[in-house]
Amino acid sequence: xxxxxxxxxxxxxxxxxxxxxxxxxxxxxxxxxxxxxxxxxxxxxxxxxxxxxxxxxxxxxxxxxxxxxxxxxxxxxxxxxxxxxxxxxxxxxxxxxxxxxxxxxxxxxxxxxxxxxxxxxxxxxx
Numbered sequence: 001x002x003x004x005x006x007x008x009x010x011x012x013x014x015x016x017x018x019x020x021x022x023x024x025x026x027x028x029x030x031x032x033x034x035x036x037x038x039x040x041x042x043x044x045x046x047x048x049x050x051x052x053x054x055x056x057x058x059x060x061x062x063x064x065x066x067x068x069x070x071x072x073x074x075x076x077x078x079x080x081x082x083x084x085x086x087x088x089x090x091x092x093x094x095x096x097x098x099x100x101x102x103x104x105x106x107x108x109x110x111x112x113x114x115x116x117x118x119x120x121x122x123x124x125x126x
Contacts, residue, residue: 018055018090022097023078025053026073029101041070056089 028038039049041109042063051057059067088096103111 009074009099014055015088017058018093020059020078021053021055022093024059024067024071026100026104027067027073027077028053029098030104031071032105033071037065038070042066 028035033041035049035053036046039046042064043050044052044063048057052059052063064075064078068077103114108116
């Protein structure tokens with residue numbers, strides 16, 4: 001059996017859905033909300049919210065607008081830098097999303113400690 005891959009534009013759409021979903025998840029985690037709480041605030045089911053965060057479906061424009069309001073961010077935050085996310089693995093996108101969520105929730109002092117630790121880790125790598 002010959003495997004035929006998705007056309008490039010469909011692969012990019014899948015990656016776009018995953019990236020937007022990860023960005024929404026990051027913002028949700030940064031605000032300390034559960035997926036169920038966000039879904040309730042957006043008038044969506046938990047299953048629908050899970051599908052959005054996992055990149056299985058696109059959020060509607062209305063959902064994006066409400067999400068930005070509830071998560072206290074701008075709609076553009078879900079899209080900024082997308083071109084640099086295309087081609088990253090699902091695992092990489094999830095880890096980056098989790099890291100952003102943690103960073104947003106940190107105090108300045110905690111963030112400074114994380115930056116110092118990351119610089120030390122990078123110095124060892126070189």
